[in-house]
Amino acid sequence: MAATSKKLNKRQLESKESKDSGKIVKRAKNISVDSGDEDSDDVLHGLSSEDELDDELDDASSNSDSDELDNESDQLDESDEDQEDAEDEEDAGTGNDADKKESNGVSQHAEQRKTLKERKLQRKSGETVQQIKSLWERLRVKNPPIPKPVREKLCNEIWELSNDCIEDLVLKHDASRIVQTLVKYSSKERREQITLALKDKIYVLATSSYGKYLLVKLLHYGSRKSRQIIIDQLHGNLRKLMRHREGAYVVEDLFVLYASQEQRNQMIREFWGSEYAVFRESHKELTLEEVCASSVEKRNIIARNLIGTITASVEKGSAGFQILHAAMREYVKIANDKETSEFIELLEENFAELVHTPEGAEVASTLIAKANAKERKGLIKTLKEHAIKLIQNEHGAVVFITLLMTVDDTVLVSKAFSPPIKEHLPELIVDKFGRRPLLFLLLGLDGKYFGPNMKNELQRYIKMSETTSKKPFDQRRLELLKRFAPMILSGVNEHYKTILDENIGSQFVADLLVNDDVYEQLSESDQKLFAELVDTVAIYFKGDISEEDHPINKPFSARLLKSLIQNGRYNVKARKLEPLEKVQGLGIPFAEKFYEDIIDSSNLLDWINKPNSSFTIVALYEALHGTEEGEQFDHDLKKVIKKIETNDSNKGAQLLLKLMKH
Template sequence: MAPTSKKLNKRQLESKDSGKIVKRAKKISIDSGDEDSDDVLQGLSSESEADGDSSSSDSDDLDNESDDLDAESDQDQDDGDLSDEEATEVTDGTEAKENNGVSQHAEQRKTLKERKLQRKSGERVQQIKSLWERLRVKNPPIPKPVRDKLCSEIWELSSDCIEDLVLKHDASRIVQTLVKYSTKERREQITAALKDKIYVLATSSYGKYLLVKLLHYGSRQSRQIIIDQLHGNLRKLMRHREGAYVVEDLFVLYASQEQRNQMIREFWGSEYAVFREAHKDLSIEEVCAGSVEKRNIIARNLIGTITASVEKGSAGFQILHAAMREYVKIANEKEISEFIELLEENFAELVHTPEGAEVAATLIAKANAKERKGLVKTLKEHAIKLIKNEHGAVVFITLLMTVDDTILVPKAFSPAIKEELPALVVDKFGRRPFLFLLLGLDGKYFGPNLKNELLRYVKMSEATSKKPFEQRRLELLKRFAPMILSGVNQHYKEILSENIGSQFVADLLVNDDVYEQLSEADQKLFAELVDTVAVYFKGDISEEDHPINKPFSTRLLKSLIQNGRYNVKARKLEPLQKVQGLGIPFAERFYEDIIDSSNLLDWINKPNSSFTVVALYEALHGTEEGKQFDQDLKKVLKKITIDESNKGSQLLLKLMKQ
């Protein structure tokens, strides 16, 4: 059967050669633009098909031909040995073909150049390009006088044909460079010259880049001209592949708040686009309050634009989020459910903008239990990015505040949180959801505006959430607390080396709610973390990298020694009632294990650590547990250095004299 295989390979090679000829013919036809190329290709294709039919018919006779294959193989071998003269002829023929191909390409380039020159403003465009090549050089930088001169020359040549340049790939780049390096007056001239082409530019693959340049470098007046020219077409542009990006950049980067409001009102419908001045001071709630019919029209226009844009892949656009925010303000219960279904797969794309986060939090608050389950499933894939994002953290807190299923949420998010816990608790925004679990909406971490916003979502959720607010928080804390304690205990060095990490540990340990929600086994984990924190401060405090030399470390130790939280309004310390192991027990162990008679004076004489000794004195002085501490303190009293910069040692001396 080996000869049969050889016969087939030979035929396959012949078929491949015919395929290469067709491909070569196609390339030549494309390069040359020859009108007869279609006939050539059809002829080659028909020959190839004929060869294929022949091959197919020959395959039926393979069994009959098998006896002759060996002989044919020998003949093929003989045919492969060419004489020197034949080889020379083949080589010369190949070189001739190659030279012919080069000459064809040269002829094609020449023809293309002639065609470009024959176009409208063709010769002028070539002159402009020559100047542009010099203008766009960055290394070495062009002196400003030379650059200004080049800009002036380009503008003189292009001012009356600029509309012909801006929609072409290479010529559009020329105008972009001109905009970048021109004066304010010339940029305004360019904007005025292109005023009637703004919409065309916004929908052009090349023109959109010029429009973005005009927005970036243009004046406020120029931007207003662009907005006015696009006015009435924004809904259409949001459904356009190129135009959507221009509208997004205009809204996010360049429009003023008044211009943004104008753009958003256009999504309400044609009436609000045409008579924009009549509605500029009205909110969507005010417009809809007066007429059910108007509400229905506006809602239909908004959801139509939103749906089309989401289907086009624009769910992450901030201007679309702003339109969504308008919609959820007036949507009824049925429309909210349909909206959640529309956005469920793209829900995570909302949370990175303030408008989108407001939409996401509103939908979570108004969703029913089944819908919330689907949203949790979508968001858990993006847990870390969600929690560490300024706006995403608010969405996650809303989830914690409103979802009644306090088993589902920890189960969905705990694996990702556990892995990234050290980074989350030292992140400005990432720690907020955990601070909510530990302390509720404490004014120390949640300002009035943020607190009111979150409470507004709680109010929205009253129709679908059944559990009391505080009960839900404590149930979640019960499930999250062991994981948090374990993670902090494991990564304590990373966390305690950061100011907000040290603060987080204090809020975690000096907390009756946390301790109360722990099982007996988890209370042992709590005690283990307390010991870990104490041991962290063991060592020679004269070393620069000792943790006590960081100001925030003293605050942590003071909290653990005092066993209480300071009430700012009442201006007094409120001692804890349920936590075990802090206060006097912690102070006693800390003095025995970390500070003793051998290094007590060192702790007093250093500015940062001296306040820790003051806290120990306030907790242990005069108690049975503090007898040894009082004795050691009296021994070093006369050796304490009087230093004006050491406020802690001065306070300690003052307390001891009382």
């Protein structure tokens, strides 16, 4: 019984060794395929190296022996007592069997190595490839760096050997990496020679699991002439490549990183159809709108070609590609209402992948503007999962503003985006792009923050939404402001130190408080929150201003205090201050309280004699001088007037003395 068990275990052991060996080889292949870039040398070399692969096989074999011996021991313990003697004899020979198996495993591995080397040498240019590999191993060493003369000598030797067989090298995993390294370290002239040598293989490289990395290297290190050769060779095949798993990445890199604007336009025209690829020179100056206006039939053909390529690419997982976004932008320009609805349905699950490129953001904003209420609900559901990344992205912020401007269901928008905005409010307020949607809620499309180009773009989306949105533009914004304002006030009050420590954060607080629209949308309880924030800002400036870290020593702090004391917004066009009508607690009340609680007579002179803080005293003088609330301030000011330092660096003190004389 035990002998039979041992025979079974031996067969199981051999079977397990075979399976483990197969798994390791498969792992080696997967690692090699997934990591094509020459710069990832450690990973790429990994298990594809014969010696390391053999080590893995040895480990697997050793583990298999150990597991099977453990199983045998368990079976022996469970045997009948009557067979103990026979089993002891067999057990005594177990060690010898294990040694024999290990010896057999080593010899098998040696035989495998020998066979593998013989096969490689039998391949076309096999011996030459082996010579090239030995040189490449020296060339690719990064630490310590190889001297330039040595590197050039190695490059020359590799090129001499590979010149005649380069087409055989580029489509193989390890050999392709040799050519990548050669491209990286060679001169401009040799790179052009390599490109010319591979001219007829460009399309094959673009669709190869290994060759695509070499093609990207040629684009990256190549000259303008080399890039033009590659673009010309791929011309006419872009639509086919976009549907290819490997080729799509090459086309994307070519479009985003290496093509000129003229070449980009030509690449996009190729998506219109084969006519525009074949006769590219005759259609060079045409725009999509001009072509579609000339013929309904042409419009239908172009729309069909575009949506066909887009659909195939999206289904293959390429929805985030910028060149595809450019093709989508062409499609939405000419799509009718039915086609737009179908397009929204196609992109709904991948909608968030559009917003990180300028072309994709334009597509996303257009679809939001043209979508109906049900479609917008689905798009909002997709976007809310990526809310913070969306808002902080340069192009995503525009998409979010478009959503705020056009969606009538302000309750849905508030519920979807309030929680993530509340959680990340401090970082959004001080983020260059993240603050823009919040500033839109506070001020609308104010020219202070939205330049002419951006305003025109956003107003274009507003016009697109006229047939799908029912509420007036300002009404939507005020409804959203009513829902977001209390949350913003609470968040600023909680994180005021972080926010006021930044220039754009201090500016945001001024826009939040010196704002009739905000105050008007607040309930009575929220108005108390508003007053609490005003007090918080004032107390923030309490302390000894001679200390370097006092907030008044930051130049932007004086501008914040000046805004709160003046209680108005400066109209640049009219060149005058426009006082607020609805906000309570700013202006004279704030100036009086700020002087009593923060400055008073004990440190008034210090505030005047420091360049940054002196302008705050000027603002206090303009607000309080001659008023009943300002009697104490005027009295204290007269006491220190003779001690004021009027040096050239303190413009605020000079202006104060000038005002007092009048």
